[in-house]
Amino acid sequence: MKITQIDVFAKNLPMVSGYNMSSSTVGDPDTTVVALRTDTKLTGWGEICPTGPLPQVEHAGSIRADLDLLGPALIGADPLRIGLIHDVMAATMDGGQGARSAVDIACWDLLGKVHNERVCDLLGGARMDPVSTYHVVPIGTPDGSAQLAEQLQEEGHTKLQLKSGGRHIDEDIDAVHAVAKVIRPGVDLFVDCNRGWTVGEAIQVSRACRDLKFDMEQPCATYAECATARTHLHHPLVLDESATDLATIARAISTGVADGFGMKLTRIGGISGMRAVRDLCEASNTPTSCDDSWGGDIIAAACVHVGATLTPRLSRGAWISAPYQAGHYDEEHGPRIVSGMIAVPPGPGLGITIPEGLFGPPIASFS
C-alpha cells in the first residue's frame, strides 16, 4: 500500500459544559484531522487536539506547520509499515510529536481496515470492553465539587479526577476534604494540579490531607520539582505533563519518582508510543491511564482501543472529552460514556466512519 495523498482538516469542537484547570479554561478547542489517502479505496484517519496553547507545548498552529513538513515526505510511503513511517518522520524533523502522532493513529486505522481487525485486537486484544474511564470534577467551590462528585458516582463513575491549583492552596485543601468525604468505597480519587503548585505548596496540601486517600497528579511545573516534592508527600505521585517521552517515563519508574502516569497518547507518539508505555508500565507494575488532551471521535477511539488493552488492575482509565463537547463525527459508533464505562467501537481499524465532507475543504493537501 502507498500513501497517495494527505489531507489536513481543521475543526472547531464546541463545548457544552465548562472545564477548567489551574492554568487555563478550555474553550472550543481547535482540532486537526489528518486523512491518509492510499492507492486503495481505504483512508486512514488521525487527529490531534490540544486544549489550546496551555497547558501543552504544542498548539493547532504549530501542529499544522509540522504537518506541512511531514506531509510531502510521506507521499509514496507504505502506511502499513508503521515503524518505517516513523523513520521517515524522524528523518524529516526533530520534535513535532503531535503531528507525528496523528499520522501514527491514521496508519493504525489503515492497518486494522486492511486486516479487518479492530486496533485493540492488533495490539493484543481487549482486556476490558467496555473500558473504565475517569471523570473530571473541575475547579469549583468545596460544596459544588462534592455535589458533582456525588452525582458522578450515582451515574456509575468509579474514578474521579478533581482539578486543583491556580488559587490559594487553602481553597484547594477545603475542596479536597469536601470531595474525599463523599467518595464511596471502591471509588478512586485523583487530585490533578496540572503543574499549579510550588514544591512547598504540594507538600503543604499533602500534609493537610494526609489521612485522605487519593493520588496526587502533576503537582508541580517540572520533573525536577515533582521529584523534590516526592520524598515529602504522603500520597502516591502521578506524572502527566512531565512524562514527555519513554526514556523519562522509564527513569521516573526506576528512580521511584512516579507511582503512576496520566498519559497523553499524542504526547508520546500516538498508538505506537502508548503501546510502549503500556508494556513498560505492565512490566514494572505501574498504573497508567490512556488519555489525550482533547479531541473528537478519532482521538477518543484511539484512546479507548489502547485503553482496552491495559492490564485492568493497572488501568487508571481511558479518558475522552465527549461529555464536554457537542456532537460526534460518527453518531453511531463515536465513543461515549455510559455508567462510567466506554464501549470499544466494533468495526475494523478505529471503528469510526467519517462521512466525506464532514470537515469541509482541507486546509492543506499533499500529493
Ligand SMILES: [Mg+2]
Ligand atoms: Mg493530568
